[in-house]
Amino acid sequence: MATIAVPRVVPSPAEDAAALLKAFQGWGTDEQAVIGILAHRDATQREQIALEYEHKYGESLVQRLQSELTGDFERAVYHWMLGPAERQAVMANAATECLQEECAVIVEIACANSSAELVAVKKAYHALYRRSLEEDVAARATAGNLRSLLLALVSTYRYDGADSVDMELARSEAKAVHEAVRDGGGAGGHEELIRVVGTRSxxxxxxxxxxxxxxxxxxxxxxxxxxxxxxxxxxxxxAAVRCVADPSKYFAKVLRSATRESAGTDEDSLARVVLLHAEKDDMGAICAAFLKRASCTLEQAVAKETSGDYRSFLLALLGS
Amino acid sequence: MATIAVPRVVPSPAEDAAALLKAFQGWGTDEQAVIGILAHRDATQREQIALEYEHKYGESLVQRLQSELTGDFERAVYHWMLGPAERQAVMANAATECLQEECAVIVEIACANSSAELVAVKKAYHALYRRSLEEDVAARATAGNLRSLLLALVSTYRYDGADSVDMELARSEAKAVHEAVRDGGGAGGHEELIRVVGTRSxxxxxxxxxxxxxxxxxxxxxxxxxxxxxxxxxxxxxAAVRCVADPSKYFAKVLRSATRESAGTDEDSLARVVLLHAEKDDMGAICAAFLKRASCTLEQAVAKETSGDYRSFLLALLGS
Structure with a gap:
């Protein structure tokens, strides 16, 4: 269940575009009006609004939003205005700039998407950067297990039918996994472990x-x-093992760490998970897993850890 | 330029299906009639004929062909009746059974297709085998450079625009290639070489x-x-380097080795290249490259090295 709330009767793209222009005009921006519109439209509707706005007012809506808004809020709205595949391509590209710290972004994009969705992200990456996600991951990571793992995860086109589990194979590969785990982070068994995690359904x-x-x-x-x-x-x-084993639980854990008071809020991870899942079916399950783990709702945690228009925007995406 | 010759006025699928049934009936099969029809229809037309045949006569055309024909001819017609993506998926799957000998098949499928075509082959592989091409290559090859290379080649979704060549990068990666080449088949520089060959456009x-x-x-x-x-x-x-550098020249070389008298004909390679390219635009260039290399035409070489209905079929696909 997605969490964004699209009204039953949606204004026409022309009406929304006009309302956005009005929100930009005059003294200061009416951020609440921007949120009231954009956080309550699905991806196709947002695209139509942007097209209508550009057609009617001769400027790019996204660029105008970027000049009107600031900080985390601006960045979140910018990501939100991209289509799902482009958004992930942009996030993946930023992550390739510092792969060691941001490897979770690559892992999530590679493991939480279906095979067809991952191909769409890689196609969007081609169009945006005129390179492949694979070559950027491979060229920007230092050789070694991290590179082998990330490259295998983003490259593979996994079988994603649920109908073909081979229990004998599972038992024998569980042994290979155990050997690698026992071995720590050494090279030995990890080639096999990376093969298994990187290619199996x-x-x-x-x-x-x-x-x-x-x-x-x-x-x-x-x-x-x-x-x-x-x-x-x-x-x-x-991250890869958790994300494959139980995606909702994994993302709930990411959100929990991101909103934990002690360490300061991790805006990037928080915004990433909310923006990528708010209009996907799995957000309901992530919220439920969060509640179980954190003994407060995700909305409560977000309300506590963020502020201002950014808070209003994230809460709107979460359906408050 | 494709070499198959489709007549200007094509009979309806129903007429073709009826003519095929007639060719199967009576004493022995009329192989020339089968060739006269199927070698002169494009992929979409063959699919329609098969649908029409099954609908009208209540049996699978492909199965009937398999029971009517024999040997290399039967196998070639079977492959020919598959769609381009399925045909390559079937050939790739057979190659994973003996990767060391048949690695060229995997290399060609990975390197001669566009990125979108390769995804189509991998999708067909999923549908046919309920596994991914990646996992079969990874699980069936022995660990080491061969596995790393083949896995990288079949996995990657290369950027395939021609507009984005970075000459500085080319110079620096040519150095990495040189280090690996100097190193022979050792492990050292080959990780970098495999990264370059496996990910760059x-x-x-x-x-x-x-x-x-x-x-x-x-x-x-x-x-x-x-x-x-x-x-x-x-x-x-x-094979990968040659196939990327100049596909026509590479395939001409494969055909030349396959039809060289001294070693006996390599039916598999011959049929593979002809079947995979006869209806693609690159076949004309492959024939031209063959002529340059072999000082006889591909048709002449095929006529000399094969016989019977199999010969007639291949020659028909080559446009004779």
């Missing part, structure tokens, strides 16, 4: 992780060594 | 190979060490 991987848990009484993510991880590889691997 | 790679040739006065393919190659890696790498 998600349904098959869930079966493999299930066999691992049955055998070793803890999840693969929990079994991975903690502590020093200078290359970021183990962090990326843990 | 074909236009960028051609620029890199050009820089290499300017600097070292021979092509990358020629500079790769010859001789013992137990893993098949150098063979696969040479």
């Amino acid at each position: 998600k349904a098959q991987l869930r079966a493999t992780f299930g066999c691992f848990k049955d055998e070793h009484r803890r999840s693969v993510a929990k079994a991975l060594p903690r502590g020093t991880d200078p290359t970021g590889y183990l962090r990326a691997l843990r | 074909k236009a960028q790679l051609r620029a890199t190979f050009g820089c290499f040739k300017d600097e070292h006065r021979r092509s990358v393919a020629k500079a790769l060490p010859r001789g013992t190659d137990p893993t098949g890696y150098l063979r696969a790498l040479r």
Whole structure:
């Protein structure tokens, strides 16, 4: 269930474009009006509004929004105005600039999309940057396990039918996973682990992780060594395993860390998860998993940790 | 320019289906009639004939063809009746069964298709085998450079615009290629070489190979060490480099080796190249490159090296 609330009777794109122009005019911007419109339109409607606005007023709506708004709010609205594939391509490209810190962004885009959606993101990446996501990940990561893992995840076109789980294979690959886990972050078994995580279908991987848990009484993510991880590889691997095993739980965990008071709010992760999922079917399950984990609703956490128009915008996307 | 010759006035699918049924009936099969129809219809027309045949006569045309025909001819007609994406998926799947010997099939499918065509092949692979091409290549190849290379080639979604060649990058990556080449088949520099060949756009790679040739006065393919190659890696790498650098010349070379008298005809390679290209625009250029290399036409070579209905069929596909 998506969380954005589109009104039953939606104004025409021309009416919305006119209302936005009005919000931009005069002394200061009427941010609440901007939120009142854009946070309550789906991707197709937003695209039509932008087309109508440009056609009628001879300027780009996105550029005008960027000049009218500021800070986190501006950035969130800019991302929101992109189509789902472009938005992820832009986020992925930014993440390739500092892959070690931002590897989770790449992992999420590679693992939470269906194979067809991932191809759409990669197509959008071609159009925007005239390069492939693969070559940027490969060229900008230092050689080693982190690069092998991220490259495998973004490259692969996984089978995504749920109908073809091979339990014998799951048992044998759970052993390969165990050998790599026991080995820490060393090179040895990790080539096999990366092969498994990077090529098998998600349904098959869930079966493999299930066999691992049955055998070793803890999840693969929990079994991975903690502590020093200078290359970021183990962090990326843990994210990939969690994101494949249970995406709602994974994203709830990302949101929980992002909104935890002690560490200061992680605006990037918060906005990323909300913007990428607010109009997708999985947002309801993410909110439910968050509530279970955090003993407060996601809206409460967001309201507490953010402020101003940015807060109003995120809360509107969450359906408040 | 495709070589198959479709008549100006094409009979209706119903007429073709009836003519095929007639060819199957009576004492023995009228193979010439089968060739006269199927070798002169394009992919869409063949699909319509098969649908019409099944609808009208209550049996699968492909199965009937398989029971009526034999040997190389049967196999070629079977492949021909598949759509272009399915045909390549079937050939790729067979190649994953003996990757070391058949690595060229994987390389060609990965390197000669556009990115969109490769995704179509991988989608067809999912539908046919309920697994991904990536996982079969990864699981069936022994770990090492051959696996890394083949997996990178089939996985990547290359940028395929020709508009974005970075000459500085080409020069620096030509150096990385040179280091790997100097190194032989060892592991060291080959991780970088596989990254370059596996992720960059074909236009960028051609620029890199050009820089290499300017600097070292021979092509990358020629500079790769010859001789013992137990893993098949150098063979696969040479094929990939050649197929990216100049596909027509590469396929002409494959056809030349396949039809050379001394070694006996390599039916698989011959049929593969003819079947995959006869209705594609590049077949004309492949024939021209063959003539230049072999000092006889491809038709002459095929006529000399094959026989019977199989020969008639291949020659019909080549436009004779």
